[in-house]
Amino acid sequence: MSGTPTATTGAGTSPSPTLSGHVRHIGGRAMLGLRAAGRGVVSAARWLLRTWRRSLQFRVVSTTVVLGLVVVSLLGSYLYSEIADGLRRDRVATSEYEARTLTAQAQERWDNTTATTVQELNIIALDLMRSTLTPAGPQPSRYVVMIRGAKNTSPTVLDPLGSGGLGLASVSQELRQAVAADPSRQQTVVNDVLVDGAQVPAVFVGSGVEVPTAGRYDLYFIYPMTQELRTMSLISTAFTLAGLILTVLLGAVAWVVTKQVVSPVRRAAEVAERLASGKLNERMPARGEDDLALLGTSFNAMADSLQAQIRQLEGLSRVQQRFVSDVSHELRTPLTTIRMAGDLIYDARADFEPVMSRSAELLQGELDRFESLLSDLLEISRFDAGAAALELDRVDLRDTVAEVVAAARPLAERRGSTVQVLARGPIEAEVDERRVERILRNLVVNAIEHGDGKPVTIRLRAEDGAVAIVVEDHGVGLRAGEASMVFTRFWRADPARARTTGGTGLGLAIALEDARLHHGWLQAWGEPGVGSRFRLTLPQEAGHSLTSSPLALSPGERP
Amino acid sequence: MDHWRSDSAPVCRVATEGGLTVKGRVLVVDDDLALSEMLGIVLRNEGLEVSHVADGSGALAAFRETRPDLVLLDVMLPGIDGLEVCRRIRAESGVPIVMLTARTDTIDVVVGLESGADDYVVKPFKPQELIARVRARLRRDNDAEPERLTIGDLAVDVAGHSVKRGEESLNLTPLEFDLLVALARKPWQVFTREVLLEQVWGYRHAGDTRLVNVHVQRLRSKIEKDPERPEIVVTVRGVGYRAGPA
Numbered sequence: 001m002s003g004t005p006t007a008t009t010g011a012g013t014s015p016s017p018t019l020s021g022h023v024r025h026i027g028g029r030a031m032l033g034l035r036a037a038g039r040g041v042v043s044a045a046r047w048l049l050r051t052w053r054r055s056l057q058f059r060v061v062s063t064t065v066v067l068g069l070v071v072v073s074l075l076g077s078y079l080y081s082e083i084a085d086g087l088r089r090d091r092v093a094t095s096e097y098e099a100r101t102l103t104a105q106a107q108e109r110w111d112n113t114t115a116t117t118v119q120e121l122n123i124i125a126l127d128l129m130r131s132t133l134t135p136a137g138p139q140p141s142r143y144v145v146m147i148r149g150a151k152n153t154s155p156t157v158l159d160p161l162g163s164g165g166l167g168l169a170s171v172s173q174e175l176r177q178a179v180a181a182d183p184s185r186q187q188t189v190v191n192d193v194l195v196d197g198a199q200v201p202a203v204f205v206g207s208g209v210e211v212p213t214a215g216r217y218d219l220y221f222i223y224p225m226t227q228e229l230r231t232m233s234l235i236s237t238a239f240t241l242a243g244l245i246l247t248v249l250l251g252a253v254a255w256v257v258t259k260q261v262v263s264p265v266r267r268a269a270e271v272a273e274r275l276a277s278g279k280l281n282e283r284m285p286a287r288g289e290d291d292l293a294l295l296g297t298s299f300n301a302m303a304d305s306l307q308a309q310i311r312q313l314e315g316l317s318r319v320q321q322r323f324v325s326d327v328s329h330e331l332r333t334p335l336t337t338i339r340m341a342g343d344l345i346y347d348a349r350a351d352f353e354p355v356m357s358r359s360a361e362l363l364q365g366e367l368d369r370f371e372s373l374l375s376d377l378l379e380i381s382r383f384d385a386g387a388a389a390l391e392l393d394r395v396d397l398r399d400t401v402a403e404v405v406a407a408a409r410p411l412a413e414r415r416g417s418t419v420q421v422l423a424r425g426p427i428e429a430e431v432d433e434r435r436v437e438r439i440l441r442n443l444v445v446n447a448i449e450h451g452d453g454k455p456v457t458i459r460l461r462a463e464d465g466a467v468a469i470v471v472e473d474h475g476v477g478l479r480a481g482e483a484s485m486v487f488t489r490f491w492r493a494d495p496a497r498a499r500t501t502g503g504t505g506l507g508l509a510i511a512l513e514d515a516r517l518h519h520g521w522l523q524a525w526g527e528p529g530v531g532s533r534f535r536l537t538l539p540q541e542a543g544h545s546l547t548s549s550p551l552a553l554s555p556g557e558r559p
Numbered sequence: 560m561d562h563w564r565s566d567s568a569p570v571c572r573v574a575t576e577g578g579l580t581v582k583g584r585v586l587v588v589d590d591d592l593a594l595s596e597m598l599g600i601v602l603r604n605e606g607l608e609v610s611h612v613a614d615g616s617g618a619l620a621a622f623r624e625t626r627p628d629l630v631l632l633d634v635m636l637p638g639i640d641g642l643e644v645c646r647r648i649r650a651e652s653g654v655p656i657v658m659l660t661a662r663t664d665t666i667d668v669v670v671g672l673e674s675g676a677d678d679y680v681v682k683p684f685k686p687q688e689l690i691a692r693v694r695a696r697l698r699r700d701n702d703a704e705p706e707r708l709t710i711g712d713l714a715v716d717v718a719g720h721s722v723k724r725g726e727e728s729l730n731l732t733p734l735e736f737d738l739l740v741a742l743a744r745k746p747w748q749v750f751t752r753e754v755l756l757e758q759v760w761g762y763r764h765a766g767d768t769r770l771v772n773v774h775v776q777r778l779r780s781k782i783e784k785d786p787e788r789p790e791i792v793v794t795v796r797g798v799g800y801r802a803g804p805a
Contacts (some may be wrong), residue, residue: 332661332682337594339683340601371683 057258087228092203099205099221107209116211116213134163143222150180152268154215171220175206179218183208200224242499280307283541321385342367376506383513390432393543396549397427404440416453423460429467430542435514442507443534463550470551472533478526486524487512525554576795583697584608586627588618601686617771630656642674649675653732655696672773677734695761710743710802735778746802749795
């Protein structure tokens with residue numbers, strides 16, 4: 001059956017008018033404001049992409065809808081083509097049957113005729129066409145064409161006849177040749193035909209009839225499949241509608257199902273966020289025995305254990321802070337009494353025997369040391385408890401350095417060393433001056449004490465949002481590995497060396513904490529016999545972080 | 560109360576009977592007996608008359624009974640705490656109060672000053688330091704020459720220790736009075752906080768500038784018509800304070 005593909009194609013493309021209409025519609029709207037529409041499309045695409053990334057629910061629903069659409073359209077088009085095929089087969093079969101009957105009737109009429117002239121034969125042919133072959137009505141279910149057979153050589157030639165304005169042109173050459181080759185058998189072809197100005201697939205059935213005197217004539221019955229087309233378009237509309245409804249329903253089902261899964265997950269996320277922000281009493285509702293309840297239960301168990309641990313740590317920290325505060329008070333009160341008593345004794349030492357007098361002096365000296373040790377300990381435990389806070393001011397660090405140097409002058413004179421300050425221009429920074437002064441006092445006093453009476457240099461420089469202060473001595477220096485050790489609590493440079501000053505061993509550790517509190521750096525460099533350098537780098541604006549220091553730490557380093 | 564009676568009454572007698580010049584009476588409020596006794600020894604050495612009370616609840620009664628010229632007050636006390644005692648004493652008297660505190664944390668110091676203390680000493684302190692603080696608060700020349708000053712719309716009678724706005728008399732503590740007089744005597748001068756610390760509080764070396772800030776606020780709340788927009792004690796940004804134009 002050579003016509004099958006044509007029919008299938010014709011039926012298959014039938015929904016296309018709606019589709020192209022839709023495209024035209026969008027095009028028309030876009031014409032109104034092409035640019036605005038373009039922007040709209042871009043932002044809509046962006047929104048889609050963002051929602052796709054962020055929402056699991058959206059992803060599941062849209063995937064379901066797309067897959068559903070694919071399945072529905074595959075299924076739909078399969079069913080559609082099956083139905084179309086069946087309809088066409090039926091049409092062909094009934095057409096062939098009807099054509100056979102009609103051909104037989106026509107043959108019988110010709111066989112029973114006695115006419116011999118062309119005029120008579122033409123009249124009979126016309127009558128035959130009108131009364132028997134062509135059905136009545138404005139929309140006939142078939143058309144008939146009768147023309148002289150291809151191999152007819154009879155001198156009597158009848159007029160070619162065609163109903164409904166269809167003529168020889170409607171019949172394909174192939175069909176005519178097939179009928180000519182075997183006139184006794186029916187030939188069927190499915191082909192397009194132009195009926196009332198519309199191209200419609202139709203069943204062509206051709207066969208020959210023997211006309212007395214005039215010889216063999218071909219009789220073609222043309223059955224347009226208008227009815228089938230209408231049925232198919234109805235079916236396709238129904239299919240499309242059903243498919244769309246099905247897809248929407250699928251999407252809705254997916255939405256409902258994912259909502260059931262996603263909303264507890266979202267609730268878990270919300271609760272986790274609130275937990276993270278410190279609201280430790282937040283819990284998830286966990287009802288039932290399903291997986292989500294399990295999620296809720298394990299989540300709550302996790303929150304419980306977190307809360308317990310945090311409470312415990314908080315408790316420990318509070319105990320620690322209370323302890324520090326209590327030690328502060330409890331130790332300081334007796335120390336005050338001892339201090340005052342010691343002072344009275346010390347003031348009266350001139351009246352004592354030499355041994356007693358010296359004892360009073362030792363008592364006084366060690367009391368000073370005890371006091372500074374206590375205050376250093378309290379300071380460092382304040383850092384450990386996280387209770388230290390900055391009191392920021394914008395200061396010129398040259399002034400701070402000048403004060404520190406002035407205060408250290410008596411010590412420098414005793415050690416026979418000089419302190420030189422090198423700075424150009426104002427060195428301003430937003431710092432807690434009390435803490436910076438404490439750091440610098442520590443560095444300067446250390447440099448003088450370990451500087452072997454050689455000059456101590458202090459350099460200041462501000463650059464790129466950072467200030468650096470380098471304190472350098474030319475004394476014993478630091479051995480390899482000691483540069484990082486100097487900030488360790490109670491670490492001594494050289495245990496063998498006699499301790500000449502009452503340092504507490506906490507000075508540099510406190511200085512390091514002070515620098516860190518400023519988001520700054522405190523670093524050490526040293527070489528045995530050459531000297532050591534301590535560099536304090538601080539951001540000029542409080543809270544900013546450092547990337548580099550304006551001054552070099554070691555002689556080889558480029559700042 | 561009992562503590563105070565049994566402890567301090569004989570001690571007072573010793574101080575007066577010892578023939579030393581009594582320059583002032585000091586009430587020590589501290590729960591640590593050893594420290595209290597030590598304080599008594601040191602202060603009496605300086606010729607001061609000392610009484611003692613060990614807890615916050617008895618402090619106010621002791622204060623009313625002895626009418627001291629100065630109160631040395633420990634912040635941490637059993638019963639009523641030191642800050643509350645400070646507030647109650649301040650509510651009925653302008654007597655100088657020096658607090659003894661074990662902490663240097665800003666919040667403790669500022670809360671102490673805001674509850675009415677004139678000055679504070681951090682434990683452990685040296686005796687000289689305490690004496691200096693106490694003397695600075697007690698040092699008042701009672702036989703000052705008659706001197707009248709005006710600052711803003713206020714009339715200050717230095718010898719009579721009184722400040723008047725028109726006919727209305729303003730009630731200042733001695734410290735607030737000293738602060739006002741210091742500013743009023745040199746209305747053309749801007750006083751840095753350090754200078755005020757030296758002139759009013761008697762600090763030779765650097766002191767705590769928060770003392771100045773807190774007391775300027777207290778003074779303003781008493782003498783300014785609108786403490787938010789001071790006209791008598793004016794802030795000079797980045798420098799300090801000065802007397803407002805008359």
